[in-house]
Amino acid sequence: MNLRQWFLLPARLWMALFFAAPLAIVCAYSFLTRGDYGGVERPWTVESFTRVVDPLYLAILWRSVWIALVATALCAILGFPLAFFISQAGRRKNLYLQLVLLPFWTSFLIRTYAWIFILRDTGLLNTVLVRLHLIASPVQLLYNDGAVLLGLVYNFLPFFVLPMYATLERLDPALLEAAADLGASPLATLCRVVIPISAPGLMAGCVLVFIPCLGAYLTPDLLGGGKTVMLGNLVQNQFTTARDWPFGSAASLVLMLCSAILLGFLMRSRIAKELM
Amino acid sequence: MNRRAFLAAAAASACSRDRRPRLNVYNWSTYIDPAMLDRFERESGIRLRYATYESNEEMLAKVMTGNSGWDVVFPTHSRLAPMARNGLLAPLDHRLLPSLKNLDARFQRPVWDPQLRWGTPYMWNATGIIYNRVHTPAMTGWAGLWNSALRGRLTMLDDAEDVIGACLQKLGYPFGSTDDSQLEAAKSAALRQKQLLRAYLNADVRDQLVSGDVLAAQTWSTTAAQAIAANSNLTFVYPQEGFPFYCDCAVVLRESSRYERAHTFLDFLLRPEVAASNARAAETATANGSAQALVPRDSVLYPPDNIYRRGVWPEALPSAAQRYRDRLWTEIKSA
């Protein structure tokens, strides 16, 4: 066994035991019938899958994909300049990275509750806006899609910034100087030099944001006021309150399939090839 | 200190692990007075491992494996029968529970477990309506939560059983109805109401009621009592159309190998002063009659008899009916 195979062994073992095997169990569950109190029972059936292909659930899928896409785009737009700045910051690089990560040592739940406090009708933002006479009376900033997006972007920004930084850090400042010397405008340098080199980090960052956003359920629940069901809420609900593990498993498999297809498509697309 | 001495000390401390007998208790969060846990440990010499959960389903997911490691858990009353049917519970030995007599008369032969075979009633509460007296017209029943004047300032619980049940009761149907046409009607009512709703919130609504963001809400009596204590403009009403009660009971799991110790703990919880302390800490109503005398008689938590009679104790529904309700709930939430 050569070095490479030794290197791959731990990951292979771990994934086989603790990812593939459990996944096989989930697949098995999706073909079984719901037990009375959660769990699964013998009659093998495809009923769960036929239930999934229903306009109600497909609408939920579509909505989740859309919100996740927007959140990813926002993270990319906001996170890219930040990651670039940090990568060029010389000695202070680590400090800035830590500052980006610092909020995330507190519980995700607490951060979300802090936003609820800020966005409430009697919360910080509304109070300030009213005091400054910018609005006449409080605007409902909470319990809508905007609040959910804010929450998602806020919580997943470091997932974009870190891999972006890891790639941008490799960017040789001399390349930028050379481009400038050759007469390129900052915008041209950005498009022709920086982005192509950082494309892998961009891909990685987008993947790391899009996927959790697709399956998110706490954020839409808390900031959306439980008024909308996203895929994550649906799956979570099936495994807990509804106690319908087969249906939850089927829905998860559909979710994973869609994400995997989207991912594969993205990785192989012409755009990706051009950038990479 | 040299390395050898350090390693020896570390080894010694690892070996001198607590050898007292243990008991593992899994309860709802903020449902007990920590001082009572300490007191139990001191008096009985048993070391407690105490952890908390947020929902019956979370607890059930662990317990159903039959290998969760817990000895005592606190399911809501409607889960007792199914859990017993699935062989998860150990029948109680009343000889080991002399303090059972302290239970309130209503809980001595409860509707879900008349022989008290499976669980000892612990705390109970109800679902009702809380509203702000100053900014809202007076309400007497569920119908008040469909008032379009409250648009955007209204919330309901994020719980399928409670919301669908409230809709059913508003329409005059039974809380636990399994009739499809009645459920469809309830769903339409819920969808109409959703236009007016600010959000579906559980205990989170408390702060918003206190600050005035929310003017009326469907909420549990525990949450209501806490909110009223902070803002006296708020008032709680038990809907005249009817409302559900919930009682959390202490049970001993069949997988547990600490049967007697578990009973010692259950009996401890049934002592009046212990139950009273727990009720005060949890800010909810206790099922212990002797303890009720020791706590302030809050009319929100302890409704008078004439109101009490209007309440129902929900049961676990048959599988098909549950599935139908789940689908309805998904439809309501994703509209």
Place this chain on the structure above:
Amino acid sequence: MKLRGLGVYAAVVLAFLHLPLLILIAFSFNASRFTIWEGFSLRWYQAAMQDTQLSDGLVNSVIIAVVASVISTIVGTLAAYGIWRRSAPMLSGSLYLSLVTPEIVTGVSLLALFQWAFHFLHLRLGLATVIIAHVAFSIAYVAIVISARLRNFDRSLEEAAMDLGASEWRAFTRVTLPSLVPAIAAAGLLALVVSFDDYVITSLVTGVDSQTLPMVIYAMARRGVSPVINAVSALILVAFGAIILLSQRLERA
């Protein structure tokens, strides 16, 4: 030229990231338990210090996060390197798939696995199962970060080293690994944060003795936010802030 404007932008974004925290900290000193300011008080800090569930949870969280992130960083880095040398489609596929799996599904499937395995093995859910679960979902994160970095790494450097007589192992440790260090640090940090903050998966596979901090906090928050949580967050922030400052000082020295 570019950097001045960017500096302002970075400051704004960092402020956005930290604003909720400042509010959190401010209200940890609130005498009232509701979000209406009622005066200055330290009672929540006292409560936080005395709460044994909190301190147990914190200890468990730290142990799990450190162990899990160390394991997943090592395993993930080795895997990413192996895949970069020559593609390993099954492993890459399973790594990507593990990213795409919703947390609840990962949690439930692992619970099912442990449930089944423990019939034969007479083991229980506990710290070990949580660590296993955390590593399982972190490996992919680490691998992605390292892969992204490796894609820009010049393969010929390693080949040159081997032409000059170095073994594969030496080529890796002397040529590739040093340039991977920042990426490894970033990946390790990501794994640490992801593990520390995880609620869903942890709550499903945790046992009697392994309640983590997010679980304790979630429990508190669901019953109506208590400022004890604010106090805990403030303390955590101060602790980590101090560690960062310290590491900065050490780096400079």
